Amino acid sequence: xxxxxxxxxxxxxHACLYGSDAEFLAMAVPFVREGLAAGEPVLAATTPANIExxxxxxxxxxxxxxxxxxxxxxxxxxxxxSAFLRYHDRRARPGLRMRMIAEPVxxxxxxxxxxxxxxxxxxxxxxxxxLPLWMICPxxxxxxxxxxxxAACATHPARLDGQRLIPCATYADPGAYAAAMPPPRSPAPPxxxxxxxxxxxxxxxxSPGSGPRRPA
Numbered sequence: 001x002x003x004x005x006x007x008x009x010x011x012x013x014h015a016c017l018y019g020s021d022a023e024f025l026a027m028a029v030p031f032v033r034e035g036l037a038a039g040e041p042v043l044a045a046t047t048p049a050n051i052e053x054x055x056x057x058x059x060x061x062x063x064x065x066x067x068x069x070x071x072x073x074x075x076x077x078x079x080x081x082s083a084f085l086r087y088h089d090r091r092a093r094p095g096l097r098m099r100m101i102a103e104p105v106x107x108x109x110x111x112x113x114x115x116x117x118x119x120x121x122x123x124x125x126x127x128x129x130x131l132p133l134w135m136i137c138p139x140x141x142x143x144x145x146x147x148x149x150x151a152a153c154a155t156h157p158a159r160l161d162g163q164r165l166i167p168c169a170t171y172a173d174p175g176a177y178a179a180a181m182p183p184p185r186s187p188a189p190p191x192x193x194x195x196x197x198x199x200x201x202x203x204x205x206x207s208p209g210s211g212p213r214r215p216a
Contacts (some may be wrong), residue, residue: 007046008056009097009132009133010129010130010132011124011125011128011129011130011131011133011135012133012135012156013124013125013128013135013137013156014133014134014135014136014137014157014158014159014160014161014165015112015136015137015138015139015152015153015155015156015158015159015168016136016137016138016139016140016159016160016161017138017139017141017149017152017161018138018139018140019140019141019142020142021049021050021053022187023162024050024053024088024138024140025053025054025057026163027136027138027160027161027162027163028044028054028057028101028136028138028163029057029058030158031101031136031165032044032054032058032065032099032101033058033061035097035099035134036061036065038096038097038102039093039096040093040097040099041066041091041093041096041098041101042064042065042098042100043065043066043067043068043087043090043091043098043101043102044065044066044067044068044100044101044139045069045070045073045083045100045101045102045103046067046070046101046102046103046129047069047070047071047103047140048069049082049177050103050138051067051069054067055067066087066091068083070098070102070103070104070105071105073102076116077116077117077119077120079148080120081120081124081127081128084100084102084124084128084133084135086112087100088131088133092132093164096131096132097132097133097134098131098133098134099133099134099135099136100133100134100135100136101135101136101138102135102136102137103135103137103138103139103140104117104121104137104139106143106144106145106148107143113135114148115181115182116143118148118155119177119178119181121137121151121155121156122154122155122172122177123150123174123178125155125157125174126174126175136160137152137156139152145150149150152168153168153169153170153171154168154170154171154172154177155169155171155172155177156171157171163178165171181201
């Protein structure tokens with residue numbers, strides 16, 4: 001898998017737009033296998049279905065993969081960043097890069113919340129800049145709203161299609177991206193419930209019995 005890490009030893013932030021289980025695995029399996037073979041800590045924070053797919057594909061090496069159900073790995077952007085930092089602090093090893101698959105959750109979020117998560121995705125390029133971390137953020141095009149999938153290339157310098165690395169021509173400087181985002185809507189007056197649109201689909205439903213699952 002092409003690394004193209006940019007600044008050697010620093011933060012690398014890629015997106016992956018996938019529309020099928022096979023496309024997710026084409027990115028995730030080589031990424032995880034190469035990291036584990038190098039002795040690097042590897043975390044997959046994604047959906048329960050994707051965790052199961054990935055573990056099945058890894059076979060006997062699945063036990064070495066840290067996993068977290070992404071819906072519980074930081075419910076708000078600030079909590080998400082804190083979860084990344086806690087994992088790094090706990091699992092960092094001298095001289096080794098760390099790898100993360102970090103799938104954002106878009107289903108069931110209001111327009112205001114979606115905008116906040118887009119800003120976070122862009123802001124990670126600054127907030128995590130000093131960490132020896134390679135992060136891939138998968139976007140499921142079967143469930144992610146069209147504007148969210150489009151924003152992936154504005155908030156990540158490059159994206160992976162399987163193992164092929166493609167520079168994002170629309171990538172924006174995080175400061176410029178935040179400044180260009182429309183201001184959030186004002187809260188509804190007291191006594192009037194807000195009617196912010198929410199994203200959703202049948203694929204967004206939580207798995208029965210699913211709950212927080214800490215990385216191993």
